[in-house]
Amino acid sequence: PGCPRVAAVCVYPDMVATARAAVEGTGIQVASVATAFPSGRAGLPVKLADTAAAVAAGADEIDMVIDRGAFLSGRYLQVFEEITAVKEACRRSDGRPDAHLKVIFETGELQTYDNVRRASWLAMLAGADFIKTSTGKVAVNATPPVTLLMLEAVRDFHAATGTQVGVKPAGGIRTTKDAMKYLVMVNETLGDGWLSADWFRFGASSLLNDLLMQRQKLTTGRYSGPDYVTVD
Known part of the structure; x- marks a missing residue:
């Protein structure tokens, strides 16, 4: 129960309203994969x-x-213009904050x-709030070298424009020890x-389970197994 909450749960657009109701009042964000x-x-x-359907659903x-x-x-201009169009679709007309865009x-x-x-530069120039490595649905996903390149691009973009952009490595990070290397x-x-x-x-789809087992090890001195923490 003392484990910090995840930042967001990510669902398909048709499940946004259900997720929104489930996390109401927790401070957890609802993200939706679109496009x-x-x-x-x-x-x-x-x-x-x-995109518009997901934003309208919350x-x-x-x-x-x-x-x-x-x-x-x-066809870089085509990609740029598509990102800017999706960014525009993230806007709300009811006064609530616009949805953040992860590319x-x-x-x-x-x-x-x-x-x-x-x-990385193309997405940031087009208005991305976050740049993200992968969908997690292909053979090669996040790797340290690729993530380092994206971090350096974000650093250089911030130095040039003053705009801070987030980074998300996704897919392939399965252990707490690997995650610590990324944090360093x-x-x-x-x-x-x-x-x-x-x-x-x-x-964190796979990482979260290992993190929970590591926290239990620190608390009890013993590792749990799949009977106690879902390993999927």
């Missing part, structure tokens, strides 16, 4: 409708995935480190200002 997640294979009107955050086909074909690159498909850095990387690259859930997140 034809995880493939990104849909026309822009469909992606915008997907999503605090939208996770969009870029069109990797357009990016890898060199997913699917770095395992971007082929080169240069492409990862290029995608954030501290050494960006500093204490990014060491909060407002500016740095993990995709």
Whole structure:
């Protein structure tokens, strides 16, 4: 019961209202994967409708995935304009804060480190509030080298513009010890200002279970097993 809460729960757009009701009053945010997640294979009107539906249902955050086909074909302006359009769809007309936009690159498909850095700058210039490595649905997801590149891009973008952007490595981070290495990387690259859930997140679907077992070990001196903590 004393374990800190997650920053957000992430659901598909049709489940936003259900999640919103479930976490009401807890301070936990509701994020929604939109824009034809995880493939990104849909026309822009469909992606915008997907986003608008999630925002209208109460999503605090939208996770969009870029069109990797357009990016890898060199159609950078198309990707930029799509991100700006989704960012606009995150706006609310009722006075409530706009939904934050997390832009997913699917770095395992971007082929080169240069492409990862290029995608990072493109997304930040287009208005991303967070840049995120992966959907967690492909063979290669977050890795330390790719995350370091994104952290350095965020550092350089902040130095050039004064705008702070968050970073989220997702997929493939399964142990608490691995997560600590990422936190050291954030501290050494960006500093204490990014060491909060407002500016740095993990995709914790697998990580959370190991973290709970590690906390139980610290409390009891013994590791729990899958009978006590769900390992899925």
